Amino acid sequence: MRKSELQVRVNFGETDGFGIVYYPNYFRWFDNATYHFFREMDVPLHELLKKSLSLFRYWMCSVPFIIHYIARLFLLNLK
Template sequence: MKNIHRLKVAFGDTDAAGIVFYPNFYRWMDQAAHELIGAAVLPVSKLQTERQIILPLLETFCQFKSPLFFEDLVEVHSEVVEMKEKVMKIEHVFKRGDHIVASGYEVRAWTSTESGTPKAVPVPDDVRSALGHGPDGQ
């Protein structure tokens, strides 16, 4: 499953040079991942409260190709590109129009808090299917 998160760059997202300050790309990847999971499975807030599941980050990466500026309209195209037993890799591509301005990924663990201590657990088959990956991870 693919999801598109749309945003407009706010003045507070930029630095003294007038371009988007790089940590905002990571914030937007986080927002886009939550929207993807919410659209495919369940809102992340409900995963936490109803299923005691959280999705902590294990790894992140972002490569910047061209700057974004105040009031630019941006789309973050996100999808799970790899699914392992307990971990998923979500790819994010930032587009201004048809132009790719950045791309990156997050690696997140499907983690239960049921026992009080977070512990990675297998991603359920229904979640795998909803995210476009069968039980075998493909």
């Protein structure tokens, strides 16, 4: 199995008034990690989408997405 790691810093706009990450941001980061993963494999994701758009769209909509929160992320944490 291939692995990829992408490290980014939690920015002010991604947190609530207490500096805790607002949960929808995790989905945006997962999306960024997907693009990063395919870039590391030298497979442009937009090319993959063009080649198998209907299959990929079906797959993307059919996969359940569950997050198990282990700990909170705070402003300026690395994730």
